[in-house]
Amino acid sequence: MANRLFKGQKQFKVVTIEECLSCKLKMKRPFKINDYVYKEGEVCQKCGTKMIISAIYKEELKY
Numbered sequence: 001m002a003n004r005l006f007k008g009q010k011q012f013k014v015v016t017i018e019e020c021l022s023c024k025l026k027m028k029r030p031f032k033i034n035d036y037v038y039k040e041g042e043v044c045q046k047c048g049t050k051m052i053i054s055a056i057y058k059e060e061l062k063y
């Protein structure tokens with residue numbers, strides 16, 4: 001089964017926020033294994049600087 005349902009339980013997804021320290025661009029993407037805060041992220045699409053992961057948090061899934 002691809003979709004497992006947990007009755008009566010809230011479901012969460014984990015998101016990672018990457019932030020560019022140069023131009024302050026913030027990008028939200030799904031959490032990936034081995035992500036951690038202050039790790040180098042992807043290259044900023046706006047100014048080309050390496051972004052860093054500034055936050056990782058759980059988001060409640062909405063239906």
Ligand SMILES: [Zn+2]
Binds near residue numbers: 046047
């Ligand atoms: Zn930037």
